[in-house]
Amino acid sequence: MPESIDALLERGYRYAFSLSHDAVDAEDLLQDACLSILASGGSWEQAYVFTTIRNRFIDRYRRNRKILFLSLDHEGERSEGDHADLNWDAPDVLQNGQLGRALGSLRTEEREALFLAVVEGFTAEEIAMLTARPRGTILSLLYRAKAKLRDLLRKQVLS
């Protein structure tokens, strides 16, 4: 196990939370993923753990017949620089719960891409590999997630 197991579990939990946006679901997903890795004798590398969490999430929501991960492949692709100016100075919205609510309003794939890029520091290429989407689609997703987040927060602050 190359990374401290506690650190890996915490990162895994946060990734699961970025998918489900629910603390209980995130813990369940993490546990499911750990059981699955143990059963299959898989690796405790971060990439494998994240992939397993993602697969468990998709399985679970497919089973519950919820729709998620809408296709974005028809959307226009963007270049790397398009979202560079979207790290704007925002009023401190963390403390009053506005950021959590705004993130919860994003689509799953938007929140996931944002988490992987901003928190985990993944490149668009790495996110594309994990999520099996074209790199251009990931860039588009990141751009739109940031733009949507900015609009949501602006509305919340104004109200």
Place this chain on the structure above:
Amino acid sequence: MNTKKIDDQIRDYYASQGPAPHSVARLRQMIRSGAPLPSRRRIWIASAAALAVALTTIIWTAANRGESPQQIAAAVAHQAAIGHNDKQELEFHVRDCAELQEQMKSLDFTLVEPAMVKEMGMRIVGARYATLAGKMAAQILYIDSHGLPCTLYEVRPADQLARVATGEYQVDGLRVSVWKERGLVMVLARPMA
């Protein structure tokens, strides 16, 4: 009003989220020991499954004593159709039959992939433990070339099942095939074309 870069706020937000310490400790222990901890729920499920197999065996044997091979086949076809339509939750999600063989360790036989499945271009999705004719079986979900779900049961040909006849049945809008292959009884329920 204080301002902060949105990326920093997103990082702070996720940093403030974390699993409960006791959950981390439990998972750490499970990972280091290399085996899932036997929770009370798991023990209860295992006991209930064993009891269900025993009861089903007794009831099925009593109900089908002296039946012809065709009647046995019709009975398992009916049971398979019910199982298919129930759409119960899968316990294993796999990419191929070899992976499923690895995971379903509690079966008293080795899973095989029937030739029909390959010929029809079906793709495995996952499986669960089940009973068929009172015997422990693997209930395997496939998706056919039209994207439709099909359910395959594999079971050891013990007791009454040793005499099961090959046949094809139409039950509840499904086509159910019963046959023997590589030492196992196979029952495949699929939508009618």
